[in-house]
Amino acid sequence: MKALQGVEGRVEWAQRPSPVCDVGQIRIRVAAAGLNRADLLQRAGLYPPPPGASDILGLECSGIVSEVGAGSAWQVGDRVCALLAGGGMAEEVVVDARHALPVPDGLSLVEAAAIPEVYATAWLNLFQLGGLKPGEKVLLHAGASGVGSAAIQLCKAFGSPCWVSVGSAERLAYCEALGAQGGVMRGETLQSLRDFGPFDLILDPVGGEYAALNLQLLALDGRWLLIGLMGGREASFDLGLMLAKRVQLTGSTLRSRDEQFKADLLADLGQQVWPLFTEGRLNPQLAKTFAAADANAAFDELATNQVAGKLVLRIDDSLS
Template identity: 80%
Template sequence: MKALQGVEGQVQWGEVPTLSCDVGQVRIRIAAAGLNRADLLQRAGQYAPPPGASDVLGLECSGVIAEVGAGAAWQVGDRVCALLPGGGMADEVVVDARHVLPVPEGVSLVEAAALPEVYATAWLNLFQLAALQPGEKVLLHAGASGVGSAAIQLCKAFGNPCWVSVGSADRLAYCESLGAQGGVLRHDGLDDLNDFGPFDVILDPVGATYAGINIRLLAMDGRVVLIGLMGGREAQVDFGQLLAKRGHVLASTLRNRDDQFKADLIADLGQHVWPLFTEGRLKPQLARTFARADAHGAFEELAGNQVNGKLVLVMDDTLS
């Protein structure tokens, strides 16, 4: 089958073997795949797949089930989306059936490709690891990103006022349209966030350059959840400030979690989050789609860091 891989810093289509569909798995004929920063890192040779995972790019996809392994609770023809450790940018993928969710009512297959990774990431880090409680205040760095746009909507749905840091006034307006209370432009500095804090939970994909300000902005018993290193990996911090606030710093990744952890997370999403799409309280934030022939253009668009929401690569436009 055809699949997209990272080769010497570029993306390249090639032939890869078709996998068997074993017990507890399903085969999905892929309609579309969401793009994530992890794909950029893998393309650059900086983020290897977990042991045993496909080296094909793509951490989420949507499509139609083409084969069901023994014990899997799906039917051939079901419209689904899936969280993947890799393999989403291909003609088809074989995945643990427990990592699959139905396409929400009213959501297209293409839109559904933009849901699993960002909503799983936002839900895991805000509501499971940080144990966000109703009314607690949240700060989302890179608020207009795919994860940020999902997190804003979840905060609004579950009663958590949130603020953002972003790169432009247009992106701030976008975040506010989703439900953010306000925020700051990062090139103006982050000190004005003091006007909105302190924050009970801070979700940070930036890392080193934001480490000090995060601790200063933290509320008593607050939690910083680190999910990326866009701003570097080494920083000097004042542990005295952290100790005085009884603060917590959590570091979190999703891709290398084990199958049972992901199954439990997907089940939680299905119970608490997916119904909100049907109710219209959550909406896919699809910024732009690209044809599979323009995979290079899709990756360059994402690398430009100007995307509000998600980019999706359409793999098979005959599926609907």
């Protein structure tokens, strides 16, 4: 099969052996795969896959089930999307059957490729780890990103007002159209976020340079969910203030979680979140798609940090 791999800061298609479909797994003929910042890091050689995971790029995909291992309730021909530790940007992928969900009614396969990773990340951190309750105030850094776009919609759907930090006026308008109450641009002083706080929960893919500010902005018993280090891995902040506010700081990654953890997360998503797509209350926020031959252009566009929503690589247009 053809599969996409990172080579010296670029990506290229290569011939790779087809994976074996074992007990409890399904084989998916891939229609499309979503792009994520983790793919950029892996392309650059900075984010190797967890032990035992495929080194092929792609943490989410959609497609058609083409083979079913023993012990799975899926059927050949089912339309699915899947959360992966790697391997999605290939003509086919084998995945734990519990890590796939049906394509929501009304969505195309291309749209469905844009939802597993970002909605799983947003749901895990806002609700499972962050314990977000209706009415609590949320701050989302990088609010126009794929995860940010999902988080805004989930906050709105479950009754928690949210604000954002973003890189431009256009991206702020995009977030407000999705349901954010407001926010600030990074070119302005981020201290103006004080006008909207204090916040009960901050979802932070930036880290480093935002750490001290986050602590100032959090409310008593606030939760700070750190999911990335776009702003650096080192920080200085007042531990006394953290103690006085009883702040909970949680470092969170999803890719390296074990199979059962991901299965439980996907089961919760299927029950709590997936019906909202059919109801029209959630949307994949597909910004742009790229043909498989244009994979390098897709990665380069994501690297600009100017994308509002999600980019998707179309692997097999005959399935769409």
